[in-house]
Amino acid sequence: xxxxxxxxxxxxxxxxxxxxxxxxxxxxxxxxxxxxxxxxxxxxxxxxxxxxxxxxxxxxxxxxxxxxxxxxxxxxxxxxxxxxxxxxxxxxxxxxxxxxxxxxxxxxxxxxxxxxxxxxxxxxxxxxxxxxxxxxxxxxxxxxxxxxxxxxxxxxxxxxxxxxxxxxxxxxxxxxxxxxxxxxxxxxxxxxxxxxxxxxxxxxxxxxxxxxxxxxxxxxxxxxxxxxxxxxxxxxxxxxxxxxxxxxxxxxxxxxxxxxxxxxxxxxxxxxxxxxxxxxxxx
Amino acid sequence: xxxxxxxxxxxxxxxxxxxxxxxxxxxxxxxxxxxxxxxxxxxxxxxxxxxxxxxxxxxxxxxxxxxxxxxxxxxxxxxxxxxxxxxxxxxxxxxxxxxxxxxxxxxxxxxxxxxxxxxxxxxxxxxxxxxxxxxxxxxxxxxxxxxxxxxxxxxxxxxxxxxxxxxxxxxxxxxxxxxxxxxxxxxxxxxxxxxxxxxxxxxxxxxxxxxxxxxxxxxxxxxxxxxxxxxxxxxxxxxxxxxxxxxxxxxxxxxxxxxxxxxxxxxxxxxxxxxxxxxxxxxxxxxxxxxxxxx
Numbered sequence: 184x185x186x187x188x189x190x191x192x193x194x195x196x197x198x199x200x201x202x203x204x205x206x207x208x209x210x211x212x213x214x215x216x217x218x219x220x221x222x223x224x225x226x227x228x229x230x231x232x233x234x235x236x237x238x239x240x241x242x243x244x245x246x247x248x249x250x251x252x253x254x255x256x257x258x259x260x261x262x263x264x265x266x267x268x269x270x271x272x273x274x275x276x277x278x279x280x281x282x283x284x285x286x287x288x289x290x291x292x293x294x295x296x297x298x299x300x301x302x303x304x305x306x307x308x309x310x311x312x313x314x315x316x317x318x319x320x321x322x323x324x325x326x327x328x329x330x331x332x333x334x335x336x337x338x339x340x341x342x343x344x345x346x347x348x349x350x351x352x353x354x355x356x357x358x359x360x361x362x363x364x365x366x367x368x369x370x371x372x373x374x375x376x377x378x379x380x381x382x383x384x385x386x387x388x389x390x391x392x393x394x395x396x397x398x399x400x401x402x403x404x405x406x407x408x409x410x411x412x413x414x415x416x417x418x419x420x421x422x423x424x425x426x427x428x429x430x431x432x433x434x435x436x437x438x439x440x441x442x443x444x445x446x447x448x449x450x451x452x453x454x455x456x457x458x459x460x461x462x463x464x465x466x
Numbered sequence: 467x468x469x470x471x472x473x474x475x476x477x478x479x480x481x482x483x484x485x486x487x488x489x490x491x492x493x494x495x496x497x498x499x500x501x502x503x504x505x506x507x508x509x510x511x512x513x514x515x516x517x518x519x520x521x522x523x524x525x526x527x528x529x530x531x532x533x534x535x536x537x538x539x540x541x542x543x544x545x546x547x548x549x550x551x552x553x554x555x556x557x558x559x560x561x562x563x564x565x566x567x568x569x570x571x572x573x574x575x576x577x578x579x580x581x582x583x584x585x586x587x588x589x590x591x592x593x594x595x596x597x598x599x600x601x602x603x604x605x606x607x608x609x610x611x612x613x614x615x616x617x618x619x620x621x622x623x624x625x626x627x628x629x630x631x632x633x634x635x636x637x638x639x640x641x642x643x644x645x646x647x648x649x650x651x652x653x654x655x656x657x658x659x660x661x662x663x664x665x666x667x668x669x670x671x672x673x674x675x676x677x678x679x680x681x682x683x684x685x686x687x688x689x690x691x692x693x694x695x696x697x698x699x700x701x702x703x704x705x706x707x708x709x710x711x712x713x714x715x716x717x718x719x720x721x722x723x724x725x726x727x728x729x730x731x732x733x734x735x736x737x738x739x740x741x742x743x744x745x746x747x748x749x750x751x752x753x754x755x756x757x758x759x760x761x
Contacts, residue, residue, distance in 0.1 A: 202566055210577040217580060220592045232601055233601055234606070281485070282484070284481060286482070291478045300494065301486060303489070303494065307497055307742055309492060311745060313721070314500065314735060314738050315496030315735070316492055317725070338487065397585035399586065399587050399700040399703070400703075403703075415700075418591065429598070434594070442584050442588040446583060449583050453576065
């Protein structure tokens with residue numbers, strides 16, 4: 184076999200360039216929708232799009248963002264989304280830590296059944312239960328409040344399970360040493376269980392924020408005023424305003440206003456984000 | 467070895483109580499309540515039906531003899547079967563592409579993944595333009611490729627469902643890619659070295675080494691993809707509103723419509739029951755299949 188080193192390298196190179204071209208082409212195609220929206224959002228509204236003329240206009244302008252903001256209270260929606268997402272996350276971090284700790288650290292009568300009952304939430308997602316939950320919210324007199332949007336998610340089967348698994352990984356020796364030293368349950372949790380599992384909490388937190396930032400259907404049915412409406416529901420209301428029609432540059436601007444905060448956070452913390460997604464999925 | 471403090475104490479119950487409380491109120495109770503209310507006739511927009519009346523299984527009989535509901539079930543099944551395998555295929559392809567040692571991998575990964583952090587309503591709003599007849603970019607691209615069929619995707623009865631599936635596909639493939647990517651990066655390299663020595667081509671390695679080794683990942687993605695597919699409605703609100711004449715109405719959208727447009731609580735409860743049963747049926751089947759596969 185007399186295949187010269189040079190020939191081998193050349194073949195290898197051709198193959199690599201081919202793989203590169205394919206990857207780049209598909210990646211570029213996949214990015215076109217968002218790239219277009221970005222470009223279009225800076226196009227003057229006075230220059231309607233037509234066949235073959237959908238990208239840049241004669242100049243770049245911020246007018247679409249200003250106009251979108253004047254047509255709908257996006258600042259209000261933004262605050263609502265932030266409040267809802269923070270409320271959900273704040274309560275979840277407490278509930279899942281406590282429940283995860285109980286299931287990992289203690290053995291008690293009925294623990295298996297209780298865990299199963301909680302895990303039912305994974306099989307029957309809250310979204311599917313919007314009809315009875317709507318009645319509950321009405322009964323609790325919470326309709327059209329931000330609390331109503333957040334409260335069904337205060338208990339998280341997924342989070343509790345995730346924390347239980349993470350706590351089970353904490354070395355026994357440490358726990359035993361703590362117990363012998365007479366540490367209370369709170370000290371055990373605070374000084375032995377929590378420190379090594381902070382990354383799991385962070386991962387859960389990121390995916391919780393992403394999920395609730397983007398949620399639409401439940402906020403839509405449980406709100407009727409801008410006082411409680413989050414960004415997603417606000418955007419859909421905006422797209423359906425009679426005066427908007429097919430003003431694509433304006434729609435693009437509104438779309439990006441809604442998506443931008445999470446998107447920018449993602450660009451900054453890309454690795455963390457992706458890791459947290461992987462983590463939160465692969466229990 | 468147990469790490470438990472078996473001291474008889476109410477502490478563990480108290481620690482679980484907050485989670486259990488919210489799960490009980492927003493998962494367990496509504497599930498039971500849906501089964502119960504599905505046996506009643508209650509319509510909020512008709513004075514004589516405003517108070518619930520017990521009607522037995524009438525709601526279910528009505529549902530399953532209603533061609534509209536059969537259409538909704540059909541659409542849902544087409545949506546699930548049409549999006550899930552294709553999204554998984556694309557996810558695997560993307561993961562393979564960005565797992566190569568080539569330039570621009572980071573940017574490509576970003577490109578495949580970024581749609582999954584957009585809200586679905588934003589994604590759908592952008593696609594509303596892409597699917598616009600005549601000058602929408604999707605139609606332009608198809609025209610360039612020689613497609614001369616109808617272009618009004620969201621308003622055409624044959625294309626409306628497909629258009630909401632396209633948006634879901636675009637948004638989700640990159641999300642599932644992440645799981646394959648994590649799986650691929652954890653695979654033992656020796657297997658591939660052995661395969662290379664045996665003269666296996668890239669395709670053969672993918673087909674006979676990578677894919678079988680990632681069976682667990684595929685199963686996991688399938689599960690979350692199907693549960694997710696039953697829950698996606700956001701893009702329907704933006705693009706088609708379930709139309710034209712129900713052509714793109716899926717189960718969850720129909721549920722919303724029946725409850726909040728037609729104000730029919732009994733029927734909506736029955737649909738909730740159907741949805742719960744389908745979800746449980748699927749989760750259990752999937753679990754059984756995966757248990758059997760592990761032997």
